[in-house]
Each structure stands twice: as C-alpha cells, then as structure tokens.
Amino acid sequence: xxxxxxxxxxxxxxxxxxxxxxxxxxAYDLWAGNGHWAAFAESAVITAATGGLIAMASANGVGDRLxxxxxxxxxxxxxxxxxxxxxLPFYLGATEAAYVDAFFxxxxxxxxxxxxxxxxxxxxxxxxxxxxxxxxxxxxxxxIVVAMVFLPELKIGGMQIFRSEGxxxxxxxxxxxxEIARSIANIYLGLTAACALAYYAGGMGRADSVVHAxxxxxxxxxxxxxxxxSAFPPAVEYTACLFMILAALPxxxxxxxxxxxxxxxLKDTQIHAFLLTALALVAVLTAWQxxxxxxxxxxxxxxSLFNVVSILTGTGYASADYTLWGAFAVSxxxxxxxxxxxxxxxxxxxxxxxxxxxxxxxxxQIRRIHAPHGLFQPRYQGKPVGEDVLSSVMxxxxxxxxxxxxxxxxxxxxxxxxxxxxxxxxTALGNIGPGLGAQIGPSGNFGGLNDxxxxxxxxxxxxxxxxxLAVYAIFTVRFWRA
Amino acid sequence: xxxxxxxxxxxxxxxxxxxxxxxxxxAYDLWAGNGHWAAFAESAVITAATGGLIAMASANGVGDRLxxxxxxxxxxxxxxxxxxxxxLPFYLGATEAAYVDAFFxxxxxxxxxxxxxxxxxxxxxxxxxxxxxxxxxxxxxxxIVVAMVFLPELKIGGMQIFRSEGxxxxxxxxxxxxEIARSIANIYLGLTAACALAYYAGGMGRADSVVHAxxxxxxxxxxxxxxxxSAFPPAVEYTACLFMILAALPxxxxxxxxxxxxxxxLKDTQIHAFLLTALALVAVLTAWQxxxxxxxxxxxxxxSLFNVVSILTGTGYASADYTLWGAFAVSxxxxxxxxxxxxxxxxxxxxxxxxxxxxxxxxxQIRRIHAPHGLFQPRYQGKPVGEDVLSSVMxxxxxxxxxxxxxxxxxxxxxxxxxxxxxxxxTALGNIGPGLGAQIGPSGNFGGLNDxxxxxxxxxxxxxxxxxLAVYAIFTVRFWRA
Ligand SMILES: [K+]
Ligand SMILES: [K+]
Numbered sequence: 001x002x003x004x005x006x007x008x009x010x011x012x013x014x015x016x017x018x019x020x021x022x023x024x025x026x027a028y029d030l031w032a033g034n035g036h037w038a039a040f041a042e043s044a045v046i047t048a049a050t051g052g053l054i055a056m057a058s059a060n061g062v063g064d065r066l067x068x069x070x071x072x073x074x075x076x077x078x079x080x081x082x083x084x085x086x087x088l089p090f091y092l093g094a095t096e097a098a099y100v101d102a103f104f105x106x107x108x109x110x111x112x113x114x115x116x117x118x119x120x121x122x123x124x125x126x127x128x129x130x131x132x133x134x135x136x137x138x139x140x141x142x143x144i145v146v147a148m149v150f151l152p153e154l155k156i157g158g159m160q161i162f163r164s165e166g167x168x169x170x171x172x173x174x175x176x177x178x179e180i181a182r183s184i185a186n187i188y189l190g191l192t193a194a195c196a197l198a199y200y201a202g203g204m205g206r207a208d209s210v211v212h213a214x215x216x217x218x219x220x221x222x223x224x225x226x227x228x229x230s231a232f233p234p235a236v237e238y239t240a241c242l243f244m245i246l247a248a249l250p251x252x253x254x255x256x257x258x259x260x261x262x263x264x265x266l267k268d269t270q271i272h273a274f275l276l277t278a279l280a281l282v283a284v285l286t287a288w289q290x291x292x293x294x295x296x297x298x299x300x301x302x303x304s305l306f307n308v309v310s311i312l313t314g315t316g317y318a319s320a321d322y323t324l325w326g327a328f329a330v331s332x333x334x335x336x337x338x339x340x341x342x343x344x345x346x347x348x349x350x351x352x353x354x355x356x357x358x359x360x361x362x363x364x365q366i367r368r369i370h371a372p373h374g375l376f377q378p379r380y381q382g383k384p385v386g387e388d389v390l391s392s393v394m395x396x397x398x399x400x401x402x403x404x405x406x407x408x409x410x411x412x413x414x415x416x417x418x419x420x421x422x423x424x425x426x427t428a429l430g431n432i433g434p435g436l437g438a439q440i441g442p443s444g445n446f447g448g449l450n451d452x453x454x455x456x457x458x459x460x461x462x463x464x465x466x467x468x469l470a471v472y473a474i475f476t477v478r479f480w481r482a
Numbered sequence: 483x484x485x486x487x488x489x490x491x492x493x494x495x496x497x498x499x500x501x502x503x504x505x506x507x508x509a510y511d512l513w514a515g516n517g518h519w520a521a522f523a524e525s526a527v528i529t530a531a532t533g534g535l536i537a538m539a540s541a542n543g544v545g546d547r548l549x550x551x552x553x554x555x556x557x558x559x560x561x562x563x564x565x566x567x568x569x570l571p572f573y574l575g576a577t578e579a580a581y582v583d584a585f586f587x588x589x590x591x592x593x594x595x596x597x598x599x600x601x602x603x604x605x606x607x608x609x610x611x612x613x614x615x616x617x618x619x620x621x622x623x624x625x626i627v628v629a630m631v632f633l634p635e636l637k638i639g640g641m642q643i644f645r646s647e648g649x650x651x652x653x654x655x656x657x658x659x660x661e662i663a664r665s666i667a668n669i670y671l672g673l674t675a676a677c678a679l680a681y682y683a684g685g686m687g688r689a690d691s692v693v694h695a696x697x698x699x700x701x702x703x704x705x706x707x708x709x710x711x712s713a714f715p716p717a718v719e720y721t722a723c724l725f726m727i728l729a730a731l732p733x734x735x736x737x738x739x740x741x742x743x744x745x746x747x748l749k750d751t752q753i754h755a756f757l758l759t760a761l762a763l764v765a766v767l768t769a770w771q772x773x774x775x776x777x778x779x780x781x782x783x784x785x786s787l788f789n790v791v792s793i794l795t796g797t798g799y800a801s802a803d804y805t806l807w808g809a810f811a812v813s814x815x816x817x818x819x820x821x822x823x824x825x826x827x828x829x830x831x832x833x834x835x836x837x838x839x840x841x842x843x844x845x846x847q848i849r850r851i852h853a854p855h856g857l858f859q860p861r862y863q864g865k866p867v868g869e870d871v872l873s874s875v876m877x878x879x880x881x882x883x884x885x886x887x888x889x890x891x892x893x894x895x896x897x898x899x900x901x902x903x904x905x906x907x908x909t910a911l912g913n914i915g916p917g918l919g920a921q922i923g924p925s926g927n928f929g930g931l932n933d934x935x936x937x938x939x940x941x942x943x944x945x946x947x948x949x950x951l952a953v954y955a956i957f958t959v960r961f962w963r964a
Contacts, residue, residue, distance in 0.1 A: 327897060327903060331890050334900070335887040362881060368637075370961065390873060394876035405817040412812065415808075478849065479852065
C-alpha cells in the first residue's frame with residue numbers, strides 16, 4: 001500500500017483550519033448575546049485539536065509531490081472529513097440534532113447541495129445560520145479548486161480538457177492548488193461582497209445579506225428562513241439571478257478579466273450554450289405560465305427566471321412552488337436539474353460542456369455514417385477533441401445515470417415512494433437541493449426521511465460533487481495495491 | 483438528392499405482402515362466422531393495392547445495391563409505412579377506433595411494444611385478436627433481421643460489433659437480409675409452434691395459445707384479454723417465462739445450434755450477463771415479497787420470475803400489479819425496463835451488451851487513471867473493442883437518455899402527470915409495454931391519453947425500436963444532400 005501520511009497531513013491541516021473557522025459563528029453568537037456560542041467553542045476545540053494531531057502525527061511523511069493515488073484519496077478524504085466535524089455544531093448546539101441529521105446538513109453544506117433537514121430556520125441561533133452559510137461558501141471555493149486542479153489532473157469526467165488553461169506548476173499538485181486558490185480567492189470574495197451589498201440595497205437585512213451572498217456565490221442554496229427567497233422583494237430576486245449566473249460561469253474567465261482580457265469570457269462557447277439554455281427555458285416557462293397559470297407578465301417572467309436560474313445553476317433556492325405550475329413544469333424542472341452550469345464554477349450536475357462534447361461526438365458519428373471513409377473529429381471551442389476526453393465524458397454520463405438508478409432503487413428500498421426516490425437521488429447526485437413530491441419538493445424538507453435514506457443521500461452528494469469517478473476509484477482493489 | 487425508387491420499391495413490396503397477410507385474420511373471421519371479415523377484406527385490398535402500385539411505379543429504378551442513405555430510409559420507411567396500413571382493420575373494423583388510436587395500436591404491434599389503447603379485448607372479433615398477434619410476430623422477425631443486417635451495416639448503437647457473425651453476402655444488403663430471414667424464419671416458426679403447443683398443454687385455449695405464442699416469441703406483450711397472464715394457471719406462467727427468455731437471446735446462436743454447434747450459445751457472455759441479471763432480480767424481488775407482501779413462497783417466486791422476465795425482456799405481459807408491492811418494486815421495475823435483453827433477438831431497450839461494453843470501457847479508464855502510461859483496451863467476449871464501437875454505444879446511451887427526457891417533457895406539456903410522462907416515455911422508447919401510475923400502469927391502458935400524447939408515444943416506439951440514430955440520421959440536412 002502507498003504512503004497515506006501526505007494525505008493525512010493535508011486533511012489534518014484543513015480540518016484544523018476548519019475548526020479555527022468555527023470561531024466566526026462563535027464570535028457572532030457571543031456578540032448577539034446568546035449563550036449558544038459555547039457549542040461552537042466545543043466544536044472548534046474538538047475539530048482543531050483532532051486536525052492538528054493528525055497533521056502532526058503524519059508530518060514526517062510529507063514530500064512536495066503527490067502520487068495519483070494520494071491525490072484521489074485526498075480529494076475524497078477532505079469531503080468526508082470536513083462534514084464529520086462540520087456536523088458538530090448541529091449535534092452539540094441548539095438544534096440538538098441526531099448525528100445523522102447533523103452530518104446530512106454538513107454534507108449538504110460542504111457539497112453546496114443545500115437540502116436541509118431543519119425547519120424553523122429563521123428561529124435558529126445566529127451563529128448556526130452563519131455556519132450553514134460558511135460551510136457552503138468554503139465548499140464552493142473548494143470545489144472550484146478541485147475542478148481546476150484535481151479533476152483535470154486525475155482525468156475525471158473529461159475535465160482534462162481544461163488542463164492547459166491558466167495555471168501550471170509542473171505537476172506539483174499542492175503548490176498549484178495553492179496558487180489557484182489565491183488568485184480565485186479575491187474574485188470569490190469580491191463577488192460575495194458585491195452580492196451581499198446588492199442584497200442589502202434591495203432590502204434584505206444585514207446578516208441575511210451576508211449569509212445569502214455566501215450561499216448564492218457557492219450556488220449552495222441554504223436560506224435563512226423556511227420561506228427561502230419567496231420572503232424577499234422582486235429586486236432581491238433579480239439580484240439573486242444575476243449572481244447565481246455569475247457563480248455558474250468558469251472562474252478562470254474572471255481571473256483572465258482581472259488580468260486584463262475579457263475576450264476569453266466573451267468567446268467561451270460553454271458560456272454561450274449555458275446562457276442560451278437558460279434563456280430558452282425562461283421563455284418557455286414564462287409562456288406556459290401565461291397560458292396556464294396567471295395573467296400577470298412580470299411575476300410570470302420573474303418566477304420563471306428565478307426558478308430556472310436557481311435549478312439550472314444547481315443553487316436550489318425556491319421563490320415559488322413550481323410543482324404547482326402543472327405537470328409540464330414538474331418534468332421540465334426535473335430534467336433541467338440534470339443539465340447544470342459551467343465547469344470550473346461552483347455549479348454542479350452533469351454540466352453544459354459535457355452535453356456540448358456529447359453532441360459534438362454524435363454529430364461526428366452521423367457524418368461518419370453518411371461518409372464512411374471521411375475523417376470527422378468532434379470539436380470543442382474550435383479545437384479537435386481527443387478520444388480520451390470523449391470516452392471520459394461518456395463514462396461520466398453513464399456512471400451518473402447508472403448511479404442515479406441504483407440510488408433511486410436503494411432509496412425505494414428504505415420505503416420512499418417512486419417520485420421521492422427518483423428526485424431525491426437526482427437532487428443529491430446533482431447537488432441541487434430540492435426534490436419533487438410533497439415530502440422533499442420545493443416547499444418540503446428532508447427532515448422526515450428515515451436515517452438510512454439520509455445516509456444514502458449524503459453519500460450521493462459526495463459522489464456527485466466529486467464527479468463520481470474520484471470516489472469510485474477508491475473502491476477498486478487496484479487502487480490500494482498501487 | 484439520391485434515388486428513392488429502390489427504397490420505394492422494397493417498401494411497396496413489403497406493404498403488398500403485409501396486405502396479403504390480412505387474408506389470414508379475414509379467413510379466421512369468416513371461419514368463426516362473424517361478419518367482421520369484411521373489414522379485413524377492405525383493408526387488405528387498400529393495402530395490397532397501394533403497396534403494389536408503389537412497387538410498380540418505382541420498379542424501373544432498382545439495382546442490386548443500396549447506398550447507405552437508401553438503407554437508412556428503407557429501415558425507417560418500413561416501420562412508418564406498415565403501421566399506417568396495419569391500423570386500417572382497427573379503423574374500419576369492429577373497434578371503430580379513431581385513426582390515432584388505430585395507428586398507436588399498429589405501431590405498438592409492429593414495434594413489439596405491446597401498449598394498447600383498447601379495453602375489453604376478450605370481446606374483440608377473433609380476427610382482430612389474431613391481427614394484433616400477427617403484427618407483433620411480423621415486427622419480431624423484422625427486427626431480428628434489422629438487428630443482424632441493417633444496424634451493423636449502418637454502424638448504429640455499436641451493433642457493428644456483431645457484423646462478422648454468421649452471414650456475409652459481400653455488402654449486398656437486400657440479398658443478405660433475405661438469406662438471414664430465411665435461416666431465422668424456421669427457427670422463429672419452430673419456437674412459436676413449440677410455445678403454442680406448450681401453452682395449449684398448460685390449459686390455454688387453442689386460439690389464445692397461437693396468438694400468445696406469437697406475442698411471446700416477439701417479446702411483444704399483446705394479450706387476448708385485459709387480464710393478460712393473470713388469467714392463466716401457474717404452469718402457463720412458467721412456460722411463458724421459458725419462451726420469453728428464449729426469445730430474448732441472440733437468434734444467431736440458434737442458427738449455429740441448428741448447424742451443429744452449441745458452443746457459441748453456451749459461451750456467449752452476453753447471455754451469461756443477461757441470465758445472471760434476471761436471476762439476481764428474481765432473487766431480490768422474491769425476498770422482498772416474502773418480507774413485505776406475502777408468506778407464500780411459490781407464488782412469490784412465480785410472480786417475481788414472471789414479472790422480472792416480462793419487463794427485462796421487454797415483453798410487458800402482466801401477471802400481477804407489481805406497483806402494489808411497494809415503492810421499492812416500482813423503482814426496480816422502472817429501471818429494469820431500461821436494461822433489456824440481448825442484441826439480435828426480438829428484445830429491445832438499451833440491451834445487456836451495451837452495459838457490458840460501457841462497464842468495460844469505464845474499467846479500462848479507471849486502470850488508465852491509476853497507471854497513466856499503460857495501454858488498457860476494453861474487451862468484449864474476450865476480444866478488444868475498437869474506439870468506434872465504444873463511441874457508437876455511448877452515443878446510443880446518451881441519445882436514449884436525452885430522448886427519454888425530451889419525450890417526457892413533451893408528454894408533460896400535453897398535460898400528463900410526472901410519473902405518467904416519465905414512465906410512458908420510457909416504456910415507448912424501450913418498447914416495453916406497461917408504464918407506471920394509475921393510468922398506464924400494469925393494470926391500466928393507454929386509451930385515455932390525449933391524441934398528441936398518443937402520437938408522441940408512437941413516435942417514441944419507432945425511434946426506440948430502430949435504435950434512435952437510424953431515425954435521427956434522416957432528419958439531418960446532410961442526409962438529403964448526399
Ligand atoms: K445547491
Ligand atoms: K413489449
């Protein structure tokens with residue numbers, strides 16, 4: 001077996017930092033004058049101490065390179081370790097949640113899924129609301145770094161197509177991750193600040209502005225009240241749409257804009273495809289609402305825009321129960337969630353560039369059928385795409401679909417009905433947030449599910465967030481033999 | 483544009499033969515002494531005359547080779563033309579069906595889907611029951627020939643992997659199709675006769691035995707009564723299982739057995755995978771029923787076996803409403819329908835060999851991740867598989883999934899609820915038969931759907947039966963320019 005110490009070292013360090021971050025909600029609870037700060041103090045001590053001990057114990061095995069196996073283990077390990085500790089404030093704090101609920105909430109936060117087990121969120125201690133927002137915010141920047149460094153390096157899901165872009169530290173994964181995190185961090189922080197200010201200007205309270213800005217830029221979807229965004233004025237809804245879209249575009253383009261060139265941002269066909277998809281869906285759903293549900297144009301447009309952007313980017317805020325718009329809307333929103341945003345953003349699910357690659361491949365194949373001796377290479381962003389990228393994308397698609405089926409069957413086995421099983425599996429794997437049906441639909445909540453279903457859904461979130469193969473590879477015998 | 487006359491000639495001839503075949507149900511109605519024979523006489527004259535005229539009008543353009551474009555047009559053209567005429571007896575006859583219903587029933591028959599719009603089938607004139615059986619029976623052998631000649635030639639859905647097997651007439655598609663049809667015909671007829679005798683011995687009436695044998699060997703699923711197979715004794719259910727399984731295995735293996743070698747049949751990994759899948763599903767569902775539904779072992783085993791085989795092979799007979807077995811069973815049966823039988827049989831849906839190829843490819847990719855410089859070629863039946871086969875299979879999978887989504891959304895647009903839309907789209911594309919939900923579930927019926935939904939589902943059956951790309955290629959500009 002390979003040396004796990006370098007992996008344990010990084011996970012330990014990150015866990016310790018994560019524990020240190022718990023000081024923020026603790027301070028907030030202290031400042032707000034509620035006694036809840038103690039729960040964060042305990043959690044912070046447990047988390048920072050455990051992380052620190054692990055890091056110290058494995059510090060003697062650290063080099064400056066990670067093998068492929070170590071990189072895999074690190075990626076998955078981080079997203080297992082942090083939720084284990086991120087759950088503590090819910091377990092020890094005012095929510096007095098069972099550990100499975102606490103873990104579900106933390107996993108849902110750190111994977112930016114946004115499904116919640118809690119009701120009466122508006123009455124939670126301030127610190128806990130902030131902690132939910134912070135977890136999504138950390139998860140969001142974490143996933144950008146993973147998408148820009150780890151997945152291309154591991155050649156998962158066709159992400160190697162983004163390998164050459166922007167950064168290169170000659171195969172040294174950790175320095176490269178650090179460099180990218182640094183250049184993304186300012187942009188991420190800037191977008192979050194801009195979003196918070198815009199929310200505040202639109203009439204949201206100060207604390208709500210900050211937390212919602214975090215969960216918007218992370219396309220996470222945790223809200224500070226059960227009513228989610230239906231509680232806010234129209235201006236806030238439009239603002240949210242703008243920032244959800246910005247959060248679902250490839251962050252490397254912003255790095256380039258900051259470096260002085262907006263051309264790559266404007267010329268990116270992935271962005272074009274994403275925006276056109278959103279536009280088409282908004283147009284169709286607005287028309288549908290005007291024909292079937294309402295006569296008022298602006299609300300129809302706004303509700304369509306908000307909910308399409310929310311589901312397409314995988315944010316998962318609700319501003320209206322679209323399952324009441326009729327059968328058509330239900331089907332559209334279900335499949336919309338399986339499209340997703342752009343690669344290299346905080347958005348999730350299958351993602352637009354994969355559909356572009358798949359369709360390019362199918363197009364090339366139809367040409368080949370018509371002219372069997374011609375050579376037709378699928379293209380993406382004008383460049384020919386290698387077979388390895390295509391088969392990697394297709395594997396992702398197949399694994400996603402098959403996992404969706406197996407997860408739905410497993411959820412059915414725990415007693416959930418067909419719609420809850422199927423939509424629950426989709427919303428977990430796609431890191432979206434709401435499911436369908438009375439229980440877990442846009443007006444519902446995951447608290448009432450059985451414990452097994454919660455564990456399964458949490459596993460689904462992890463698997464989906466890390467683009468499946470990063471998790472699955474660890475479960476092969478070959479992996480541990482290397 | 484290319485010459486459509488050779489295509490029109492073959493379609494005309496087949497239509498004329500199809501019209502001639504209507505003499506069979508006519509004779510049966512005459513013999514049974516009901517006046518309904520006149521409807522078949524009219525239909526036969528219209529069909530045979532139209533077909534004959536088309537064939538004569540285009541006879542001067544016939545050569546002995548078809549271009550790729552002509553082959554595409556022929557494949558799809560046959561499955562559009564025959565339902566148009568196959569609908570006539572339902573339209574002109576005792577059912578007095580609207581044309582959309584008649585067309586739906588004929589398309590459902592010729593694609594071996596087996597969804598029906600009619601109730602009170604037991605009270606239909608004998609000739610109509612026979613006609614339903616005959617259409618499925620013709621559709622069944624037709625699809626075997628398509629799967630063995632046309633799809634491999636057109637390189638659709640990875641079927642080119644079966645190209646070298648058994649037959650070769652040096653690229654002359656029509657002679658080759660004729661040769662294969664001849665060698666398959668005896669086996670097809672023999673299996674049908676054996677099945678009919680076994681049904682008869684099991685206690686089924688004479689007419690029912692023949693019609694059900696036809697729809698069993700075609701994995702079609704039309705039954706002679708609304709109760710389907712729940713009306714028959716256990717021995718008949720076991721018999722049906724045996725023959726449904728036989729009908730879902732690759733028919734080329736039977737040709738080899740007749741030629742004296744059983745080895746290819748016994749060594750075919752596609753068959754192994756199919757049987758193992760069936761076995762696992764039966765075991766799980768039997769256990770589930772014993773835990774949750776019933777205490778009686780034999781009925782639990784029999785109902786599980788019958789319904790698993792019926793859905794997995796895409797036959798679609800019902801012997802129990804499995805949607806009453808609980809949420810788990812519903813999910814399992816939904817996804818089971820998306821597995822399907824073996825290639826080169828009458829079975830449909832995605833099919834076992836595609837999953838084998840997809841998993842082989844994913845396995846090779848995981849190995850490549852772990853050892854980036856190794857060469858790992860996916861294998862099937864022990865032989866390495868080319869990239870073109872894999873990308874063809876993956877395109878099939880993607881097109882199937884995306885079409886399923888779009889069809890479900892379109893059905894939702896016509897007003898169907900989510901479960902009806904989704905399962906209706908799946909059962910049509912997969913040529914299975916029953917859907918889920920109160921309306922189109924195993925105890926339901928497609929008669930109550932709106933007309934638009936019926937047209938959409940009929941189109942879905944066609945697209946699914948011809949493995950998607952054979953139909954889609956016709957809708958490209960490039961196709962008509964060639
Ligand atoms: K989300
Ligand atoms: K069928």
